[in-house]
Amino acid sequence: MPRPLQFSAFVMNTTSHITHGAWRLPEARQTEFNSLEHWVSLARELERGRFDFIFFADVVGLYADHRSSWEKFVESGLQIPSNDPSVLASAIAHATSELGIAITSSILQEHPFNFARKISTLDHASRGRIAWNIVTSLSPNAWRNFGYDDITPHEDRYAWADEYVDVVYKLWEGSWDDGALLQDKERAVHGDFTKIHKIHHAGERYRVEGPHLVAPSPQRTPLLFQAGSSPTGRRFAARNAEAQFIQSPSPKDAKALIDDTRRLVVEAGRKAEDLNFFQGLSFVIGSTEAEARRRADEVDEYIDDDAIIAHAAGGIGVDLGHYDLDTPIGDIESEGSRSHLLWLREAVPDREPTVRDLARLRTRNGRVVGTPEQIADRLAEWRDAGVDGINVTNYTIPGSYLEFIEHVTPVLQERGLAQREYRPGTTRRKLTGADLLDDHHPAAAYRGAFS
C-alpha cells in the first residue's frame, strides 16, 4: 500500500495571507493572530487531526506598490500587520508533542550565526520538530528595510543563499562532534574541548569564526523546505531541500515538475527520493457537491480580486494596479518571481494569460470543491502523480482546518491517504526515517571537517 500523504497547514502570523478578503467571512477568526492562544489551540487541533506540519509563511517587508501606493495592503490587511512566526514556535512546541513546526526565514532577515543559534535552541525545545523554509525575499521594500538600495538580482540572491546555508551547515553539522557535551559532575567537566570546533568561515558576504554556541539538537540541521520554482530555485532545492512546496495547476503538471526536479536531485549527488513535494491546495467541503459549490460561491463573494492582484504582482515585480484586467501578462516579465509566470502559462496553455486570469486562477486554481469522498478521489490523483504531501491553504482560521479534520481526514484515513497515528520521533524521522541528514546531503560534508 502506498505511503499516506503528509499534511501541512499553511498559515501566516497575519490576518490576510493568501485568500484575501476571506477574513471578512462571518466565521473567520484570523484577525486574532496577535493571540498566542489562537495559534496554540490551532496547533493542538492540527495534532488531533494528525497533520504533519504547521507551516508559517513570512515576509520582512511590504509587497511592491499597487497603483503606486501601499494603501491597498493596509486597507485589506494584506500581510500588514505581520508578526514574527518564530516567536510562536516555542509555545507551539510546548503545547504539542508530534506536530512539525516549519518557519520561514529569509537569508536577508537574520545573520546566519544568530539564525543557526535560534533554530538549534528551538529544535532542542521541540525535541526535534523544527523545519526551515529557506526564502530569498522578493520584495524590494524588504531589502530596503535591511539597508540595501534595492532587491539583489535573482541569480545573486541564490548565490547569497548558497553561502548562507554553507555557514549554518558548518555550525549545525561541523562545529560540535557527537559526545562533546558531558555534564559530568564527578569529574567536573561540562564539555569536551577536543570535540568542539571553530568553523572559521570566510566568504563573500559572511565571516563567522564559531564555534556554534548551541550543542547539537535532535535533528542538528532542521528539516529543510524550499519553494523556488525558477530553474535556479529548483537547482537550489535539488541540492539542499528535503521538501519543496509546489503550486502546480494539475497532477499532470506536478508529475512533470517532480520528475524533472528529481533528475536534478540525482545530478546533485543525492537520491531521487531525498526531496519530497508538497502541493498547495485549498478545500471547500459540502455534504453534497451542490452544497460545496454553493459554499464556494459564498466564499467568492468575499474574495477581493484587487488584493489578490496586488499580492501576485508583488511576486512578479510590476504594479499591475495600473493595467487593464485584459492586459496580456506576456510583456511584464521581470526580476521578480519567474515561477509565478511559469505557473500562469502552464495553467492557461492555449493562449496568452491576462491580468484577469491571474486574479481568477490565484483564487480558484488549487481549490478543491466537493464532498469528502470527491476530495479523497482528487487527493489520490495528486498522490499518484508523485506528490508526497499537501500544503493546505485556508479561507478561515481555524474553520478551514477544523472542517477538514472532521469531515475529510476520516475518509482519507479509511483509504490509506492520511495517517491514523504519527510515526515516532523527530520530524525528519517521521518524513525520512532518520533523525539526521543523510550522507549525500552537502551539509554532511562538514561532519568532522573542523577537527
Ligand SMILES: Cc1cc2nc3c(=O)[nH]c(=O)nc-3n(C[C@H](O)[C@H](O)[C@H](O)COP(=O)(O)O)c2cc1C
Ligand atoms: C507555497 C509557497 C510558499 C512560499 N512562502 C514564502 C514565504 O513565506 N516568504 C517568502 O518570502 N517567499 C515565499 N515563497 C516564495 C518562494 O520562496 C520563492 O521566492 C518564489 O517561489 C520564487 O521562486 P524563484 O525565485 O525560484 O523564482 C513561497 C512560494 C510558494 C510556492
